Amino acid sequence: MTNSCGLYRSEFEHDACGVGFIAHIKGQKSHSIVSQALDVLKNLRHRGAVGADPLQGDGAGILIQIPDQLYRDDMMNQGVKLPPAGEYGVGMVFLPQEAASRHACEEEIERAVAAEGQMILGWRDVPIDRSMPMSPVVREKEPVIRQVFIGHSPDVLVTDALERKLYIIRKRSSIAIANLHLKHCKEFYICSCSARTVVYKGQLLATQVGIYYRDLQDARCISALAMIHQRFSTNTFPQWQLAHPFRYIAHNGEINTLRGNFNWILAREKHISSPVLGDDLKKLWPLIFQGQSDSASFDNAFELLTMAGYSLAQAALMLIPEAWEKNKTMNPRLRALYEYNAAMMEPWDGPAAVAFTNGRQIGAILDRNGLRPARYLETKDDLVILASESGAAVIDESRIRLPRPASSGVRGDREKPHPPPLASGAGQDSLARPGAGPHYRQ
Secondary structure (H helix, E strand, O other): OOOEEOOEEHHHOEEOOEEEEEEEOOOOOEHHHHHHHHHHHHHOHHHOOEOOOOOOEOOEEEEEEOOHHHHHHHHHOOOOOOOOOOOEEEEEEEEOOOHHHHHHHHHHHHHHHHHOOOEEEEEEEOOEOOOOOOOHHHHHHOOEEEEEEEEOOOOOOOHHHHHHHHHHHHHHHHHHHHHHOOOOHHHOEEEEEEOOEEEEEEOOOOOOHHHHEHHHHOOOOOEOEEEEEEOOEEOOOOOHHHOOOOOOEEEEEOOOOHHHHHHHHHHHHHHOOOOOOHHHHHHOOOOOOOOOOHHHHHHHHHHHHHHOOOOHHHHHHHHOOOOOOOOOOOOHHHHHHHHHHHOOOOOOOOOEEEEEEOOOEEEEEEOOOOOOOOEEEEEOOOEEEEEOOOOOOOOOHHHEEEEEEOOEOOEEOOOOEEOOOEEEOOOOOOOOOOOOOOOEEO
């Protein structure tokens, strides 16, 4: 899976980034979580790379829950009344600057939505600050950024089913656009397409994300969780779409087993089945596009597992297991889980620290060697904060209830295993389980 240019080969890309998240354990949404996460991102700016031009960075971004009231008010100004929260999806789309190519990409998205029996509610131009100082090199590659709002058909009864439809729509349209072989088709990219989360990212500096995207400054932009990332990549050509977070993960480190992982997934494509996805599986291939980064490839694999019905924690443990083969003190039930998973999926080995979320839960895990550290703490006002290094979040010590380093696999002894740091901060999920209460598991 190479993308070569001169001496450059994409399979030799490596990362050493800054990653973190903030979540409210009880699912209370607020703008302060978004603003605090942006502060953590700024404090990790030393983990990002810049070129000879100090305004040309490798990329940064933030993933949050969909700010329903903000979008609802803006779309109402266009005469579009959105369904209740959780009953519509939002696609954050990078589009080519060239008008004809941009129109072709939008048409393919609308065609995929119609083919899947869903409906286009409308489009929204994402407000950006064009007065913000930006490197001419970055400005030249700046995409047109728009959001597409997608409503569900009557036979889609729960948010999880809508998420799967949005997943198929995104993959279907992306594959169709790639097959057009347009001159500018590589400028097309769907950052996120979900009924729960939205990703704001780009080839920006850590300090620029909250300025460039005006939505993030709006008091109506509220969320119970926020995942951030500052990219530092060596031997790479920075691109808008390679900034993190991706749709499910933000990653510090590198996947050194990528070639093997890619080849095994390619070999298994014809033999993979899912009672949840059913015949829709054939619409997903290729799962990983040629030339994708290790993080983007890992995100695609993670997404497939969760869409097929695996829980967030189980997907993480399947892809990044701890060193279990010769660990004689491991809980036998946990060992059996790893042994069972090993028959289905080879480890995506780091060094890596990975934060992950589906918009309802958020967590993090280290690779089996723990060579990309992370640390998290829980506060007395029910926040859980994780970052790739201590001190990224300025928290008074009197507020701290539980400080801990993150770990690989599952934490605990033989009798009382605990999952990796995982918090639930879902907020409203109107189609799924209206009365389901959030929880926290340490």
